[in-house]
Amino acid sequence: QPSGSSKPPKPSFSRQDLQHYEESDFSWSKEAQAKLCNMFQLSKFRPLQRAAINLSMSGKDLFLVMPTGRGKSLCYQLPALCSKGFTLVIAPLVSLMEDQLMYLKCINVPAVTLNASSTKEDSKQVLAGMTDKNSPFKLLYVTPEKIAKSKLLMSKLEKSYNMGLLARIAVDEVHCCSQWGHDFRPDYKLLGILKRQFPKVPLVGLTATATSNVLKDCQKILCVQEPITLTAPFNRPNLYYEVRFKHNEDCTHQIAELIKERYKNQSGIVYVFSQKDAEVVATDLQKRNIVAQPYHANMEPSDKSLVHQRWSSKKIQVVVATVAFGMGIDKADVRFVIHHTISKSIENYYQESGRAGRDDGSADCIVFFGFADIFRLSTMVVMENTGQQKLHNMVAYCQNVDRCRRAMMAIHFDEVWNDDECNQMCDVCRHGNDYITMDITTHARDVVTIVEMASSMDEKLTPLKVCDAWMGKGPAKHRKTIKVTSLSRVEVESIIIHLLLHGYFSEDFSFTPYTTHFYLKLGRKAALLKNGNHSITMKMRRVMSHTTVKKVSETVREKSSAKVEGKRPADSDKKKSVAKKVKSLP
Numbered sequence: 001q002p003s004g005s006s007k008p009p010k011p012s013f014s015r016q017d018l019q020h021y022e023e024s025d026f027s028w029s030k031e032a033q034a035k036l037c038n039m040f041q042l043s044k045f046r047p048l049q050r051a052a053i054n055l056s057m058s059g060k061d062l063f064l065v066m067p068t069g070r071g072k073s074l075c076y077q078l079p080a081l082c083s084k085g086f087t088l089v090i091a092p093l094v095s096l097m098e099d100q101l102m103y104l105k106c107i108n109v110p111a112v113t114l115n116a117s118s119t120k121e122d123s124k125q126v127l128a129g130m131t132d133k134n135s136p137f138k139l140l141y142v143t144p145e146k147i148a149k150s151k152l153l154m155s156k157l158e159k160s161y162n163m164g165l166l167a168r169i170a171v172d173e174v175h176c177c178s179q180w181g182h183d184f185r186p187d188y189k190l191l192g193i194l195k196r197q198f199p200k201v202p203l204v205g206l207t208a209t210a211t212s213n214v215l216k217d218c219q220k221i222l223c224v225q226e227p228i229t230l231t232a233p234f235n236r237p238n239l240y241y242e243v244r245f246k247h248n249e250d251c252t253h254q255i256a257e258l259i260k261e262r263y264k265n266q267s268g269i270v271y272v273f274s275q276k277d278a279e280v281v282a283t284d285l286q287k288r289n290i291v292a293q294p295y296h297a298n299m300e301p302s303d304k305s306l307v308h309q310r311w312s313s314k315k316i317q318v319v320v321a322t323v324a325f326g327m328g329i330d331k332a333d334v335r336f337v338i339h340h341t342i343s344k345s346i347e348n349y350y351q352e353s354g355r356a357g358r359d360d361g362s363a364d365c366i367v368f369f370g371f372a373d374i375f376r377l378s379t380m381v382v383m384e385n386t387g388q389q390k391l392h393n394m395v396a397y398c399q400n401v402d403r404c405r406r407a408m409m410a411i412h413f414d415e416v417w418n419d420d421e422c423n424q425m426c427d428v429c430r431h432g433n434d435y436i437t438m439d440i441t442t443h444a445r446d447v448v449t450i451v452e453m454a455s456s457m458d459e460k461l462t463p464l465k466v467c468d469a470w471m472g473k474g475p476a477k478h479r480k481t482i483k484v485t486s487l488s489r490v491e492v493e494s495i496i497i498h499l500l501l502h503g504y505f506s507e508d509f510s511f512t513p514y515t516t517h518f519y520l521k522l523g524r525k526a527a528l529l530k531n532g533n534h535s536i537t538m539k540m541r542r543v544m545s546h547t548t549v550k551k552v553s554e555t556v557r558e559k560s561s562a563k564v565e566g567k568r569p570a571d572s573d574k575k576k577s578v579a580k581k582v583k584s585l586p
């Protein structure tokens with residue numbers, strides 16, 4: 001761009017361009033349509049599939065961002081069938097590739113794989129086929145490790161390239177390239193070699209969730225010059241998003257009630273934190289007469305596929321699963337996805353909850369937000385560079401009381417967002433403005449002082465200990481020095497979370513050979529509290545703060561859209577209106 005020009009840069013791919021690629025008069029269009037019907041047995045293309053296929057057939061490099069289950073695979077499988085030679089597909093999991101190969105075999109599409117478990121004989125045949133002019137297969141699936149480690153494979157690719165047989169490169173789950181994505185795989189970082197060695201081969205990268213920054217990063221890593229990015233609409237209008245507070249004792253009970261009352265005979269997934277939780281929660285649900293089965297990475301592959309199958313055919317109603325239950329699931333009529341524990345990032349949450357309602361029928365996505373879970377997750381992602389930040393974003397999504405849940409996700413994914421697109425399909429929009437704004441400055445000073453005092457005595461406090469101490473339940477020796485709060489447990493927890501998210505507290509990890517401990521320490525903003533003029537306000541769900549109304553003098557009921565943040569409401573008739581509102585609660 002010439003400097004000084006105030007014009008925005010011309011978008012490289014406009015709406016008109018897209019329209020052009022939505023046409024069906026390309027030289028390959030008839031063949032593509034025929035194969036769609038005869039081989040894939042599908043009647044018509046879904047939105048963006050035709051454009052993606054036409055772009056790729058025209059030799060363009062392409063990033064395709066489409067929610068899981070919308071049919072990204074077809075966008076390289078069909079071009080593979082309409083081109084000379086074969087398409088190289090990079091996929092992250094052997095199990096995923098095997099699912100694909102099974103499917104392709106069923107529909108008579110010749111496809112093969114090279115991975116760590118291929119036999120010598122198989123590998124030999126595959127490698128020979130790569131330079132066979134008759135192309136015995138149209139798709140070759142490999143793991144990124146194979147590209148990184150096998151010189152033999154690279155040399156064969158080079159030969160096929162020179163023979164004009166390497167038709168296309170497809171990188172599935174392309175967000176795995178970037179550390180900023182939700183599923184970074186180190187071997188994906190090395191895939192830039194493909195475009196450097198084979199610049200003339202069009203590349204298509206596919207993913208369900210990637211922010212524009214993640215995509216830019218992938219573009220750099222893959223050495224793609226000017227890819228065209230096609231993004232399918234991110235909003236899932238048929239999904240209802242809801243966050244509930246998790247009181248540990250009755251979370252499973254609540255889930256069971258929901259399943260029995262609201263989702264009778266309907267399929268769903270309950271996501272849990274650990275393999276042990278999967279077993280425990282599944283057993284709990286079974287005891288309540290729900291046909292539920294656990295699913296986690298530590299099960300036998302045959303048991304896993306049995307659970308998957310039985311669930312798909314409605315013999316099992318609910319799968320209680322860790323995140324291992326994910327890629328490759330394409331059941332259309334999932335009516336609920338309940339998170340027994342929050343996800344580790346909004347990317348993960350969008351993807352996991354997005355498995356609901358693929359048939360466009362209405363479905364619910366409910367997440368149970370529990371205090372202790374935050375720290376379990378925090379230690380779990382401790383090794384990830386951006387792990388804490390991403391978790392904070394997820395926690396902020398749950399802690400949020402005044403923004404549309406969809407708007408929060410849209411902003412997170414850099415989507416252009418218009419507030420009426422939610423259509424009351426989230427708890428905030430539906431029960432709008434059901435919160436109060438609290439001045440928590442004094443509370444913050446009190447609880448920060450507890451952590452400060454502990455650290456001056458060389459003592460580390462877990463968040464749970466901080467809660468207990470603040471509520472006067474700590475060891476007797478501390479009780480005299482601590483200003484005990486009269487806030488309720490949920491309020492105490494919410495304030496601590498707020499202070500963590502806003503930098504008054506921060507994570508202090510400690511490693512033992514067996515486990516990672518989470519302690520709270522003062523954050524970079526804690527010192528601000530020494531300043532008498534500094535104030536902190538927070539919005540809190542009203543239902544949660546029954547007790548607050550009586551006990552906290554700084555409470556005020558938020559008027560529908562008035563913002564009082566930062567101000568310190570003091571007069572008493574505001575208090576009255578709070579009390580009235582609370583009384584009118586069911």
Ligand code: ADP
Pocket residue numbers: 042043044045046049066067068069070071072073074330
């Ligand atoms: P993704 O990779 O985007 O998660 P897949 O490529 O695995 O999704 O496809 C998910 C499901 O959608 C598959 O069962 C596939 O057969 C189906 N599908 C793909 N394209 C179409 C279409 N045009 N019409 C109907 N079903 C389709």
Ligand code: MG
Pocket residue numbers: 072073172
């Ligand atoms: Mg896929």
Ligand code: ZN
Pocket residue numbers: 403404405406407422423424425426427428429430
């Ligand atoms: Zn909303």
